[in-house]
Amino acid sequence: MGIRLPNPGEAHINGVIESEEKAYEEAARQFLMAKVPTIFPGPLVLWAWNEKAAKKATAIRHLFNTLKECVQPGQKPMLIPMPDYRPKYPKINPEVEINPNHPNLTIWHNKIDCCMFVGVHCHQANLSLKIIRGGTSCYTIAMCAQAGHEDAMLSFRDASVEKIMKLADTVKRLKGTVQPRLNSKSGASN
Amino acid sequence: MSKERIQISEALYDIMPSDYQDLVKSATYGKEDRGWKDIGSSKELIEQHSLCAGCPESMAFRYILASLPNPEDTVMVGSTGCTSLVFPMVAVHNIHSLFGNQNAIASGLKRALSVRFPGRVKDVVVLAGDGATVDIGLDMTLQAWFRQEKFTTICFDNELYANTGGQESGLMQKGFVAKMAPVGKLFDKVRLPEIARESGCHYVVNCTVSKPSLVEKVIRNAVHVAREIGPTYLQLYTPCILEIGKNSMEGLQEMRDSEKPTERFAYKEYISEPAKQLLAELAAKDKERKAAAKQLAGQAQAN
Numbered sequence: 083m084g085i086r087l088p089n090p091g092e093a094h095i096n097g098v099i100e101s102e103e104k105a106y107e108e109a110a111r112q113f114l115m116a117k118v119p120t121i122f123p124g125p126l127v128l129w130a131w132n133e134k135a136a137k138k139a140t141a142i143r144h145l146f147n148t149l150k151e152c153v154q155p156g157q158k159p160m161l162i163p164m165p166d167y168r169p170k171y172p173k174i175n176p177e178v179e180i181n182p183n184h185p186n187l188t189i190w191h192n193k194i195d196c197c198m199f200v201g202v203h204c205h206q207a208n209l210s211l212k213i214i215r216g217g218t219s220c221y222t223i224a225m226c227a228q229a230g231h232e233d234a235m236l237s238f239r240d241a242s243v244e245k246i247m248k249l250a251d252t253v254k255r256l257k258g259t260v261q262p263r264l265n266s267k268s269g270a271s272n
Numbered sequence: 273m274s275k276e277r278i279q280i281s282e283a284l285y286d287i288m289p290s291d292y293q294d295l296v297k298s299a300t301y302g303k304e305d306r307g308w309k310d311i312g313s314s315k316e317l318i319e320q321h322s323l324c325a326g327c328p329e330s331m332a333f334r335y336i337l338a339s340l341p342n343p344e345d346t347v348m349v350g351s352t353g354c355t356s357l358v359f360p361m362v363a364v365h366n367i368h369s370l371f372g373n374q375n376a377i378a379s380g381l382k383r384a385l386s387v388r389f390p391g392r393v394k395d396v397v398v399l400a401g402d403g404a405t406v407d408i409g410l411d412m413t414l415q416a417w418f419r420q421e422k423f424t425t426i427c428f429d430n431e432l433y434a435n436t437g438g439q440e441s442g443l444m445q446k447g448f449v450a451k452m453a454p455v456g457k458l459f460d461k462v463r464l465p466e467i468a469r470e471s472g473c474h475y476v477v478n479c480t481v482s483k484p485s486l487v488e489k490v491i492r493n494a495v496h497v498a499r500e501i502g503p504t505y506l507q508l509y510t511p512c513i514l515e516i517g518k519n520s521m522e523g524l525q526e527m528r529d530s531e532k533p534t535e536r537f538a539y540k541e542y543i544s545e546p547a548k549q550l551l552a553e554l555a556a557k558d559k560e561r562k563a564a565a566k567q568l569a570g571q572a573q574a575n
Binding site: 098123128129130136138139140142161165168170175178179267 | 285289
C-alpha cells in the first residue's frame, strides 16, 4: 500500500502517521543520539528570495546553534548547504556542500548518521532522500514546507519558522536525556 | 534588474561555498556595459567546463555569457551536444531540450515569460549545434522564424556531429571527409544564413569567434533586435579541433583561416530596416550615456 503522507498537524515516523508532537520528540532524540547530526538547508532558505526565506534561515541557524550547545563532546553537528541542484562535474566538494544528484558522497565523507533537509524543492528532496536511503544508513528527517516526504524516515509538513524553532526548543528540553551513539563504529555506513 | 534579486540569506552566508559568495559579490549581473573584457577580472558566469583543452566552443560560450545584455533575466535553451556538458556550470537560467526541439521550446518559453512577467524584459537565447539547428531541428528552427518569435538563435557550427564521432551534418562543407563520413560530403553546405534572412530573421550574422569584440557586438545586437523586433540568427564557427585533426593550440588559427574574404566564414551580416533603425537608436543612446559618464568623471576630477 505504500506510505500515506500526513494530514495537517500530523507527521510520519518510519511510515506511520503520528502526531506532530511525537515527531518533534523523535527528531530531537535522533539529533541528540547521532554522532554527526547535520542540517542540509536548500536553495529556498539559503537565498533570500523574500523576507520569509530570510526568517527561516535565521531559525535554521538557531536550531544549529542549539544543537551545538546540546550535544556532548565527541558529537559533531554540521550545517551543510545545498545551494542549487545542477549536477556538478567533475565533482563536488563534499566537505562544504551537498548535491541532490549524489548526496551520498557528502553523507559518506562526513560520516553523517542523522540529517534533516529543509528548504529543498520537493522533487529534489525526494531524489536525495531516495539515494541516501538506498546507499547509506543515515537517518533522514524532512522539514517539508509542503505535504511531507514518504522517502524520509521522519517527515514534518507545512514547515514554518515556528516549527523550526519548536524543534530547537525540543532539542534543548531533551538535552542530557539521550545517550549518543559515540561508541558505534563511525556514523553512516555504506 | 540587478544583483539585488540574488542575495544569500544573511544567517547562512558563512556556510555558502565561496563560488556562490563570489557570484553575488563580483559577478557582472546588472552591469550596463558588461562585455568580454570583464573576463578574468569579474566573477565569470562560466568558470570551469569539461570541454577539450583549446576548444573554440568553450571560448565562444565564454564570450556569449560575458556579452548577454541582461544575464539575470535571460533563459538559455540548449540542445544535446558538447554545450550540454557546460550548461550545469553556467550561472544563467537554462533549459536542456530534446534534440532539435530547442526553437519550439524557446517559442513557448518566450511567450510564457511575456505573460508571467509583463513588465519585465526577459530574453530567451537558443544555443545549439549545427545538427540540432540545421538537420534534426530544422523544422522547429524555421517555423519559429516564420512565426516571428522574439528570441535569438545561435548555432555553434562545427560542421559535423562532433561528440558522436564525426558524422556528416548539413553544415559540413562539400567534399569534407570525417571519421564517420568516409566518402566525403557530396552536397554543398546548407546556406542557413540566407535561409534565415528569407524566413524573416531581422538580424543575421555568419562569422567565427576569433575576435571577442566582434562576438560581443553581434550578441548584443542580436539580443536587442530579438527583444524588440523579431527573430535573429547567429551562425558562429566553432571548429571541433579533435574531429578536424587539429591540436589544442590550433583552434584560433583554424578560425582565422576560415574567415578570410573568400572563405566560408567570411563575415556576413544582414540587418532588416526596422532592426537598422533600432540599432542606430541604441548606438545613439549608448554614445550619450558614455559622454555623460565622461563628463561626470571630468567634473569629479576637477573637484
